[in-house]
Amino acid sequence: MLIDQIIGQEEAVETIKKAAKQRRNVLLIGEPGIGKSMIAKAMAELLPPEDLQDILVYPNVEDTNNPLVGVMPAGQGKKVIENAKKQNKGQEERRNILMITIIAFIMAIGFLTNQFLSAIIAVGIVFFALYQLRPKGQQSTPKLLINSDGKEVAPFVDATGAHAGALLGDVRHDPYQSGGLGTPAHERVESGMIHRANKGVLYIDEIGTMTMKTQQELLTAMQEHKYQITGQSDNSSGAMVRTNPVPCDFVLVASGNMEVLKDMHIALRSRIRGYGYEVFMKDSMKDTPENRKKLGQFVAQEVKNDGRIPHFTKEAVAEVIKEAQRRAGKKDALTLKLRDLGGLVRAAGDVAVEENAKEVTVEHVHEARKQSRTLEQQIADRYISQRKEYSVFSNEGSKIGCINGLAVIGNSSGIVLPIAAEAAPSQSKEEGKIIAAGKLGDIAKEAVQNVGAIIKKSIGTDISNYDIHIQFVQSYDGVEGDSASVSMATAIISAIENIPIDQTLALTGSLSVRGTVLPIGGATYKIEAAAESGMKKVLIPASNMDDVLIDKKYVDQIEIIPVKTLTDVLEHALVGPQKDEFIKSLKENKIDKIKNYIPNPTDIINSKPSKSNN
Numbered sequence: 001m002l003i004d005q006i007i008g009q010e011e012a013v014e015t016i017k018k019a020a021k022q023r024r025n026v027l028l029i030g031e032p033g034i035g036k037s038m039i040a041k042a043m044a045e046l047l048p049p050e051d052l053q054d055i056l057v058y059p060n061v062e063d064t065n066n067p068l069v070g071v072m073p074a075g076q077g078k079k080v081i082e083n084a085k086k087q088n089k090g091q092e093e094r095r096n097i098l099m100i101t102i103i104a105f106i107m108a109i110g111f112l113t114n115q116f117l118s119a120i121i122a123v124g125i126v127f128f129a130l131y132q133l134r135p136k137g138q139q140s141t142p143k144l145l146i147n148s149d150g151k152e153v154a155p156f157v158d159a160t161g162a163h164a165g166a167l168l169g170d171v172r173h174d175p176y177q178s179g180g181l182g183t184p185a186h187e188r189v190e191s192g193m194i195h196r197a198n199k200g201v202l203y204i205d206e207i208g209t210m211t212m213k214t215q216q217e218l219l220t221a222m223q224e225h226k227y228q229i230t231g232q233s234d235n236s237s238g239a240m241v242r243t244n245p246v247p248c249d250f251v252l253v254a255s256g257n258m259e260v261l262k263d264m265h266i267a268l269r270s271r272i273r274g275y276g277y278e279v280f281m282k283d284s285m286k287d288t289p290e291n292r293k294k295l296g297q298f299v300a301q302e303v304k305n306d307g308r309i310p311h312f313t314k315e316a317v318a319e320v321i322k323e324a325q326r327r328a329g330k331k332d333a334l335t336l337k338l339r340d341l342g343g344l345v346r347a348a349g350d351v352a353v354e355e356n357a358k359e360v361t362v363e364h365v366h367e368a369r370k371q372s373r374t375l376e377q378q379i380a381d382r383y384i385s386q387r388k389e390y391s392v393f394s395n396e397g398s399k400i401g402c403i404n405g406l407a408v409i410g411n412s413s414g415i416v417l418p419i420a421a422e423a424a425p426s427q428s429k430e431e432g433k434i435i436a437a438g439k440l441g442d443i444a445k446e447a448v449q450n451v452g453a454i455i456k457k458s459i460g461t462d463i464s465n466y467d468i469h470i471q472f473v474q475s476y477d478g479v480e481g482d483s484a485s486v487s488m489a490t491a492i493i494s495a496i497e498n499i500p501i502d503q504t505l506a507l508t509g510s511l512s513v514r515g516t517v518l519p520i521g522g523a524t525y526k527i528e529a530a531a532e533s534g535m536k537k538v539l540i541p542a543s544n545m546d547d548v549l550i551d552k553k554y555v556d557q558i559e560i561i562p563v564k565t566l567t568d569v570l571e572h573a574l575v576g577p578q579k580d581e582f583i584k585s586l587k588e589n590k591i592d593k594i595k596n597y598i599p600n601p602t603d604i605i606n607s608k609p610s611k612s613n614n
């Protein structure tokens with residue numbers, strides 16, 4: 001069963017089991033690739049297949065534009081259609097015999113009375129009359145709209161991104177609707193995904209991308225458990241047709257990330273909440289022997305599902321588990337973004353196949369990791385090498401106002417983000433200006449404002465007496481700069497105080513308004529990027545130290561220094577003769593207070609540490 005293959009999402013699995021029993025709706029919220037659609041599919045397997053139904057549409061003699069609907073147990077529909085066809089055939093045969101007899105009779109009389117021409121005309125009239133009167137076979141045969149014959153599991157219908165017609169059903173246009181030449185209305189009725197999901201699961205990912213109108217209709221269908229099918233295009237003759245209500249008793253499993261909730265119809269969400277469950281799925285699990293074993297099971301599953309790649313050696317599985325630790329990006333955790341990890345498993349398998357190896361080894365996994373780099377990783381790598389070439393940042397000596405910040409692009413690629421600050425006494429009498437160049441202008445301005453308070457408190461300088469220019473040098477589009485606040489503060493202080501910054505050092509960290517350094521995401525990737533860019537030291541928030549899982553090859557290349565406060569940062573980052581004096585005065589002033597400060601929860605929330613782009 002699929003449900004047994006789901007790894008690490010115990011809570012979601014429990015909920016799904018409960019929901020399947022009671023036929024409840026479910027909203028799954030979480031990152032992409034953690035098994036949301038897999039869970040929905042597993043739920044369909046848990047629903048009882050005995051409930052499945054066949055649905056037929058019949059012509060309505062009284063009102064052809066209002067086809068009738070029949071519902072029966074699975075398997076019956078086919079029989080009804082077969083019987084109707086047989087009956088039609090019998091009737092047609094009888095009618096044909098009658099026609100031939102009449103024609104023969106008229107011809108015989110014409111022959112006897114020598115009135116050939118009149119007889120032929122009479123035959124023509126009779127033939128035409130009978131043809132017009134004859135109900136066409138297909139007109140009276142019902143259409144099997146939903147055929148559940150022989151199905152052993154309840155349907156799972158993925159309606160992600162479906163437009164209204166596909167989702168709610170449609171009636172095709174008929175250009176020959178007049179004169180009896182056209183296709184009868186009931187024949188043109190097409191079922192929607194909501195009808196095909198009858199007694200099963202309707203899965204919709206990114207439900208917020210559906211129009212409000214469609215979401216509203218979906219809600220109606222959920223409430224009524226049936227939905228009339230009509231033509232969805234106003235200009236089509238299909239829009240004139242409306243069937244009797246067609247059953248659509250499905251369980252809705254909607255999914256997406258937190259963003260999706262914003263665009264979700266309020267009543268629809270409330271319906272799910274009221275008649276179902278909401279689950280916030282995990283993106284990582286604890287690093288325990290048991291969970292590592294589960295990842296081993298996952299590797300085996302992926303190998304089996306793929307069917308074309310050899311098995312993994314124990315060591316190769318261990319290597320995949322190590323990668324899961326790295327990707328989790330925090331201490332004692334294993335990633336649950338298993339679609340991506342499955343990608344690595346397949347890529348390693350492909351390398352092994354290419355080499356005609358019988359088993360997938362550690363080397364194959366290493367090679368796969370290199371080959372299956374994400375787009376962001378490839379961009380980051382190119383970016384690092386280009387920046388080295390054009391010396392956008394320096395990794396030696398010292399400079400005033402220039403610092404090597406670190407950022408993450410995508411989910412798993414670090415880059416060095418050089419920041420340059422200039423401070424000049426303000427021209428105007430009012431406040432000084434903050435001029436932020438580069439693509440991250442807005443974030444910079446906000447950060448400078450925050451930093452201003454700390455600088456005032458720590459070194460007594462009012463930055464509003466200065467015009468401050470700050471620039472993220474050649475920043476890349478996808479970079480977010482929130483976690484650059486420690487770097488920015490350092491660059492500004494260096495610029496104001498004229499104390500140079502060590503360029504062999506890179507740093508990352510989010511600054512609280514009280515001067516403590518708060519944790520950030522992607523620590524491992526940032527450190528690796530710093531090492532790759534030739535840095536010798538890297539400062540990271542002390543609270544991130546346990547998250548660091550850098551590749552062996554970088555271990556000797558770079559010194560990792562944990563920092564707790566802005567003073568710690570300045571102590572490591574600043575160099576030159578004035579430094580000691582400055583740090584001393586800083587400490588004597590008020591920094592001690594800050595040093596002993598334990599971050600309060602509000603600071604932590606404001607620092608958004610879980611965002612990996614930080």
Ligand SMILES: Nc1ncnc2c1ncn2[C@@H]1O[C@H](COP(=O)(O)OP(=O)(O)OP(=O)(O)O)[C@@H](O)[C@H]1O
Nearest residue numbers: 005006007009032033034035036037038338339342
């Ligand atoms: N928790 C899990 N257990 C086992 N396999 C998983 C899990 N999560 C993901 N996978 C693997 O990844 C594949 C893709 O997962 P799935 O499509 O369910 O992700 P998703 O969360 O629905 O992503 P998206 O929202 O982007 O569609 C699955 O077919 C399975 O092979």
